[in-house]
Amino acid sequence: MTEHNGPALAPDEQAAQAFLRAAKLYWSGPMYRALRRQFVARGLDAAEPDQAERAMRGEPGYAFFCWLEHHLQREKYAGPRGLVHIAERQRAALLARLEEAAGDSMSSGLLELDPQLELPGWYVRTDYHQHPGGVWSDELAGFVYELGRRTTLPAQLDPYAVHQRFAAAVPDGDRRRILDLGCGTGRSQLPFALRWPEAELYGIDLSAPCLRLAHLNARELGVRAWWAQRRCEATGYPDAHFDLLHSTFLLHELPRRSVEALVREAWRLLRPGGHFVHLDFHSPPGGSWGAFIHYGHARRNNELFMRSFCETDFAGLQRAAGFEDIDMQLFDDGTGLPGPDGISESWRFPFQLFIARKPA
Numbered sequence: 001m002t003e004h005n006g007p008a009l010a011p012d013e014q015a016a017q018a019f020l021r022a023a024k025l026y027w028s029g030p031m032y033r034a035l036r037r038q039f040v041a042r043g044l045d046a047a048e049p050d051q052a053e054r055a056m057r058g059e060p061g062y063a064f065f066c067w068l069e070h071h072l073q074r075e076k077y078a079g080p081r082g083l084v085h086i087a088e089r090q091r092a093a094l095l096a097r098l099e100e101a102a103g104d105s106m107s108s109g110l111l112e113l114d115p116q117l118e119l120p121g122w123y124v125r126t127d128y129h130q131h132p133g134g135v136w137s138d139e140l141a142g143f144v145y146e147l148g149r150r151t152t153l154p155a156q157l158d159p160y161a162v163h164q165r166f167a168a169a170v171p172d173g174d175r176r177r178i179l180d181l182g183c184g185t186g187r188s189q190l191p192f193a194l195r196w197p198e199a200e201l202y203g204i205d206l207s208a209p210c211l212r213l214a215h216l217n218a219r220e221l222g223v224r225a226w227w228a229q230r231r232c233e234a235t236g237y238p239d240a241h242f243d244l245l246h247s248t249f250l251l252h253e254l255p256r257r258s259v260e261a262l263v264r265e266a267w268r269l270l271r272p273g274g275h276f277v278h279l280d281f282h283s284p285p286g287g288s289w290g291a292f293i294h295y296g297h298a299r300r301n302n303e304l305f306m307r308s309f310c311e312t313d314f315a316g317l318q319r320a321a322g323f324e325d326i327d328m329q330l331f332d333d334g335t336g337l338p339g340p341d342g343i344s345e346s347w348r349f350p351f352q353l354f355i356a357r358k359p360a
């Protein structure tokens with residue numbers, strides 16, 4: 001699943017982004033391991049994450065780790081050779097591609113945008129993962145998001161391999177209609193088209209710029225899918241309309257009340273026997289260390305609800321709604337699972353695969 005539509009990088013921009021990737025690899029490898037040694041030396045393995053945070057705050061090594069984590073990401077997006085600048089330089093050509101692809105898709109319903117949709121305050125006020133203006137406010141935001149994905153997991157050269165692994169891990173079943181919740185630019189939905197080529201595919205998101213790019217991406221790949229600007233908490237689709245609901249990297253972006261509403265909405269949307277599956281971040285392995293690193297990342301990278309999602313009993317919410325066969329498994333993102341003590345050699349997100357089923 002390659003990128004055909006991304007903005008081109010000039011040589012100096014390529015060099016700057018390659019430098020940032022190399023610096024992030026240094027941060028996520030040797031710096032992370034040095035920090036781990038300091039943490040152990042200070043006897044913090046049994047501490048609560050907030051207590052560990054207070055204890056580590058005075059360590060120069062930790063201050064530098066935090067500073068780099070925040071500023072490498074900031075530079076990647078907002079720096080003079082950052083992703084926003086790269087897209088901006090090509091604004092007219094990129095918009096023309098979106099326009100051309102949109103063609104008559106709005107009138108045929110393949111692309112449904114709703115300028116009246118009220119975006120939640122938490123969504124518009126937060127520049128998630130430091131994307132300036134978020135993924136919704138600029139017409140080119142979808143392109144910028146996709147460029148950003150190239151280095152979200154710096155050890156991975158194919159940013160979409162994780163979506164293929166996720167689609168492959170979803171239980172077998174008769175899938176006639178599949179909905180991707182928070183589909184972004186569609187990359188998380190496209191592998192489902194390969195796995196269930198006969199299924200009707202739907203993707204919803206709050207972001208019009210992302211949906212327009214999702215539509216362009218699908219067209220380029222010859223995939224027929226419906227993309228709509230709708231809220232995952234109240235989608236407006238009929239009862240029992242879908243056989244499979246899935247999301248990738250959505251749940252940690254939602255406030256608790258939205259996660260609760262989503263679980264209720266999923267119950268309504270699924271036909272009996274249908275599955276509700278997600279790839280997201282939860283239950284950081286590695287005890288105090290894992291939580292200290294993950295909650296710190298949330299603060300430093302504007303991930304407003306990342307910790308709140310970890311503190312949510314997602315299985316309990318699903319059970320209360322009536323779901324069965326509820327499971328959460330550590331997921332190998334392609335860089336390998338952490339060791340038996342839950343601690344990875346290099347920094348990684350606490351990827352989890354969530355599976356639940358509406359009883360048949």
Ligand SMILES: C[S@@+](CC[C@H](N)C(=O)[O-])C[C@H]1O[C@@H](n2cnc3c(N)ncnc32)[C@H](O)[C@@H]1O
Pocket residue numbers: 123135181182183184185186187188204205206207210230231232233247248249250253254258
């Ligand atoms: C981190 S992105 C993931 C996009 C895509 N699933 C992927 O893996 O590339 C999260 C997406 O969820 C969308 N989103 C956040 N809150 C939402 C909501 N309440 N309803 C629908 N989409 C939402 C955001 O606009 C964003 O595109």
